[in-house]
Amino acid sequence: xxxIQYGLLIALAIALIFAAVTxxxxxxxxNWLNICIALGAxxxxxxxxxxxxxxxxxxxxxxxxxxxxxxxxxAIGYNTGILFIGGGDAKLLAALSLWLMPMxxxxxxxxxxxxxxxxxxxxxxxxxxxxxKTPGRLPYGVAIAFGALWxxxxxxIAVPTFA
Numbered sequence: 001x002x003x004i005q006y007g008l009l010i011a012l013a014i015a016l017i018f019a020a021v022t023x024x025x026x027x028x029x030x031n032w033l034n035i036c037i038a039l040g041a042x043x044x045x046x047x048x049x050x051x052x053x054x055x056x057x058x059x060x061x062x063x064x065x066x067x068x069x070x071x072x073x074x075a076i077g078y079n080t081g082i083l084f085i086g087g088g089d090a091k092l093l094a095a096l097s098l099w100l101m102p103m104x105x106x107x108x109x110x111x112x113x114x115x116x117x118x119x120x121x122x123x124x125x126x127x128x129x130x131x132x133k134t135p136g137r138l139p140y141g142v143a144i145a146f147g148a149l150w151x152x153x154x155x156x157i158a159v160p161t162f163a
Contacts, residue, residue, distance in 0.1 A: 001158050004047040008040060009155055012099060015040075016145040019092055023141030029088030034095045041098035059098065066097035066105070089140050096148055104151050112147025119143055 015037050019029045042056075050056050070090040077083040085093075100108055116138075123138050149156075 001155065002047055005044065006156075006158070008044045008047060009152060011040060012037065012044075013149060013152065013156060016148050019088075020139070020142045020145035023088070023139040027086075027137050027139055029086075029092050029141050031088075031091065034088065034091040037092070038095040038098055041095075044099060059101070062102055062105075063094065063097040067094040070094050086137075086140065089144060092141060092144050096144070100148075100151065108147045108151045110147075111150045112143050115146045115150075116140055116143035 015033060019033055022033075023029050041059075045056050045059065050059070070085070070093055073084055074087060074090045077085065096108065097105055119140075119142065120138055123136065127136060
């Protein structure tokens with residue numbers, strides 16, 4: 001792994017932590033953050049030596065499919081009044097599809113879902129015990145960040161080569 005790749009992965013990790021913190025604080029993941037994450041992916045592709053065809057084309061195609069599915073789920077939620085996922089969460093998941101290869105993305109989704117399920121159990125237990133008067137929303141950006149960092153962790157602890 002080169003220093004540029006390592007630096008870009010560190011920047012992604014910082015952005016994911018920032019997304020989780022803002023989701024906890026405001027229950028919102030800002031569009032500018034999702035755009036920055038998405039725009040960082042082509043630099044990572046270049047630093048990783050991906051070829052324009054077919055590697056980058058496949059990654060873009062994969063991201064288009066993932067984004068389409070997420071926007072469809074989001075639209076169904078808005079039309080039915082039952083939101084399955086928030087807009088910032090959907091955009092963060094779409095941006096991450098540019099960074100992760102399909103099999104890594106699947107691993108990420110599994111870890112994210114497992115951690116999100118644990119968060120939901122804790123969230124419900126807290127609501128039962130403390131009985132807050134206001135309805136709460138689960139900051140799922142935390143589970144998204146955790147899943148992505150879990151998948152990226154082996155790359156983050158690798159020692160970069162100085163090339």
